[in-house]
Amino acid sequence: MDKKIYLTKKGLEELKKEHDELIKTKRPQTVGRLATARDMGDLAENAEYTAARDELGFIDGRIDELEDLVKNATIIAEKAHGKKSKIVNLGSKVIIKTKGRKEIFTIVGEWESNPEEKKISNESPLGKALIGKMINDKIEINAPAGKIGYKIIAIE
Structure with missing residues (x-):
């Protein structure tokens, strides 16, 4: 990702929180569902397996996207509440x-x-x-x- 990503400090924290939730909770749950569905046998006609596999792909894609965003983030300097500025800029x-x-x-x-x-x-x-x-x-x-x-x- 070559484009600069502008985020407030709060926005960056929210992305990190989402990343942690995916890594620590949602991905392990989905891997567990995938293993359970795999144990059911015939994968060709196993809707639960297909759904869990697709969800895992989505989660892994979102994890990669969040890691790129966090890595390339430029924090927007937030203005002190009520402080006047002369020019409109990011964070204004x-x-x-x-x-x-x-x-x-x-x-x-x-x-x-x-x-x-x-x-x-x-x-x-x-x-x-x-x-x-x-x-x-x-x-x-x-x-x-x-x-x-x-x-x-x-x-x-």
């Missing part, structure tokens, strides 16, 4: 205004983005447009419904 909390509504977003790496938590990726159209901008800057992004304009109200 940005208050923007569009169509009379204020919205607050946190700019994170793509692996941590979560629209429900108002965490947007630096690779998303809005994230890309916000990076490097300052308070009172106006941006415009193309959306399926047309162009949407935003004004940056505050940056933390």
Whole structure:
């Protein structure tokens, strides 16, 4: 994996926790299910064996992916709560205004983005447009419904 992976400290901890859960719990359980299913005999028509084998493949793939992510992670420096910043960057909390509504977003790496938590990726159209901008800057992004304009109200 050559692409930089940007994560908050919390995001990195969550990936490590998922990795540990897979290694210490889920993989051993699945290997046990696979062994039990193998002992049932005819593997060609053994649905439990096939399901356990497929699940083990998925788990091993996810373990490899998590190890790559952790190895290539660049930690986003988190701002002190309430501390103002002049320029939008990774880790910034940005208050923007569009169509009379204020919205607050946190700019994170793509692996941590979560629209429900108002965490947007630096690779998303809005994230890309916000990076490097300052308070009172106006941006415009193309959306399926047309162009949407935003004004940056505050940056933390």
